Amino acid sequence: MTQTQTSPAYPTLTPAELRHPDSLKWTLYADDVIPMWIADMDFPVAPPILAALRERLERGLGYHQLAGDRVLDGLLREKLATHGLSDLPEGGIAMLPGVVPGIYATVAALTQPGEKVLTMTPIYHPFHLSITGQGREVASVPLLDGPDGYEIDWDGMDAAAQDTRLLLLCHPHNPTGRVWTHEELEKLRDLVAMHDLSVLSDELHADLRFTGAPFESFAAAERVRDRTITVTGPCKAFNTAGLGIGVLIGHDAELVKKVRAAAGGLMGHEGAMSVTMWQAALKDGGPWLADTVAYLRANRDFLTDYLRQHLPAVKFHPVESTYLAWLDLRDFPRAGDMQKFLLEEARVAVHDGPTFVPEELKPQAQGFIRLNFATSREILTDALERLREALA
Ligand SMILES: Cc1ncc(COP(=O)(O)O)c(C=O)c1O
The missing domain is CATH 3.40.640.10 (Type I PLP-dependent aspartate aminotransferase-like (Major domain))
Known part of the structure; x- marks a missing residue:
């Protein structure tokens, strides 16, 4: 994808740049971990927003x-x-x-x-x-x-x-x-x-x-x-x-x-x-948003195809909105501590399923994860390959 004035700079995302000390998403875990947990996208600020913020700053x-x-x-x-x-x-x-x-x-x-x-x-x-x-x-x-x-x-x-x-x-x-x-x-x-x-x-x-x-x-x-x-x-x-x-x-x-x-x-x-x-x-953010939604939709489809082809034991429904996939990995042997397992073995940080349910339902949510796919296709591919290897 070529970068236009209004489209996010997807192809230039590099973990080294994203891992800025002020980024919660990219600094909570070790440097070799791909963060796919908190709901932040890895994309830069939309150009019209950047322009308006600059103008405001100069004004007071x-x-x-x-x-x-x-x-x-x-x-x-x-x-x-x-x-x-x-x-x-x-x-x-x-x-x-x-x-x-x-x-x-x-x-x-x-x-x-x-x-x-x-x-x-x-x-x-x-x-x-x-x-x-x-x-x-x-x-x-x-x-x-x-x-x-x-x-x-x-x-x-x-x-x-x-x-x-x-x-x-x-x-x-x-x-x-x-x-x-x-x-x-x-x-x-x-x-x-x-x-x-x-x-x-x-x-x-x-x-x-x-x-x-x-x-x-x-x-x-x-x-x-x-x-x-x-x-x-x-x-x-x-x-x-x-x-x-x-x-x-x-x-x-x-x-x-x-x-x-x-x-x-x-x-x-x-x-x-x-x-x-x-x-x-x-x-003025409409064109940027349309590009971003199109990119996210393509990422969602890529994730869907990848999981169906390489990790068919992962159960899920392709999402109708947003960039957070809710995946059921309860059929895997390490379902009991899936978030920890993926962090340690795949070096991918996801949100743990039990986070999203009240206290009494936490045991049933073990083995679910929430995965944030709002990143470049390259980083997403790297993360999915890591998951595939760890879960093999
Ligand atoms: C449904 C929902 N509400 C609220 C928030 C957080 O909103 P804010 O950061 O503006 O408090 C999130 C963040 O992911 C969310 O998913």
């Missing part, structure tokens, strides 16, 4: 608009309307210094200590931590491994919803890569309406879809929009996690205010550079 870094940036607010409203979130009221968007603070604030604002919070597992681990870390309990419903992908256990959800008041939804879902379909969203909407639940829908991975269909937010249906807080940010699609920023979105401005207030003065304001970055991403 005083306090940004603390009540919310009008330009960013407008760009977000335009973008969210394409997900079905139109007619957001004044106060329906509140900025955050990241997405995870929004999850914590929602749990704090909408539940009491000792209460159960509903979620589907495996799931991005701060979902559980936001519950248990604030003295609530996880009501976890494991996803079912269906013939065509992970499915929601509707009976399990119905039973677990009985004594909960809040559902934490991940859409698209990290780590299974599912993009919940319209039918699934409708059933979930029925369920939350029937059980009178509030919902937090984390839609951070929405722009990294391989499905082609337009994205449908959970809150896109009128009957659930007033009970839903949506959180999102630019950090997955544009690989900008080092510049924390996120947003709380809701059609009920009072609900947004209540959730934002739960963090109160404890949560700092969003940084000026992060606002500039998100503005540039929304205004």
Whole structure:
């Protein structure tokens, strides 16, 4: 692939350059390890974002608009309307210094200590931590491994919803890569309406879809929009996690205010550079994002073919979104300590399956791994060959 002005510099990625001392991903493990764990892409910053950041730096870094940036607010409203979130009221968007603070604030604002919070597992681990870390309990419903992908256990959800008041939804879902379909969203909407639940829908991975269909937010249906807080940010699609920023979105401005207030003065304001970055991403980042999604889709297909051909005992469903593959290696002899085994024998660092489930389900998640394939084809190939050799 040749490098154009707007496409990421994929072919020039070298481990030596990526292993910069300020990179968490590339420095947690030894120098000979390929890191495929934390959800960062190895690609450089999109050129239009870089240009906007440079311009901002040269201009100054005083306090940004603390009540919310009008330009960013407008760009977000335009973008969210394409997900079905139109007619957001004044106060329906509140900025955050990241997405995870929004999850914590929602749990704090909408539940009491000792209460159960509903979620589907495996799931991005701060979902559980936001519950248990604030003295609530996880009501976890494991996803079912269906013939065509992970499915929601509707009976399990119905039973677990009985004594909960809040559902934490991940859409698209990290780590299974599912993009919940319209039918699934409708059933979930029925369920939350029937059980009178509030919902937090984390839609951070929405722009990294391989499905082609337009994205449908959970809150896109009128009957659930007033009970839903949506959180999102630019950090997955544009690989900008080092510049924390996120947003709380809701059609009920009072609900947004209540959730934002739960963090109160404890949560700092969003940084000026992060606002500039998100503005540039929304205004001019489209071509870079399209190139990146195409590259990730090709990596996903490469990974799928490679595993089917060389490691057929690895069970998985090709992801519909994002760059995190959820792989079932339970048939291998070292399933009991797979992450450690792959780190020591293959020199590849992945996330361990048990990370993504609550305490009582950890034994069942042994042998699963989450593998981040957002790197150059060359590095991905090297990692897969290492896995193949170690698992042979
Ligand atoms: C679903 C989901 N939500 C939130 C985050 C983290 O967001 P932030 O760094 O803005 O807190 C991640 C990171 O991988 C994620 O996958």
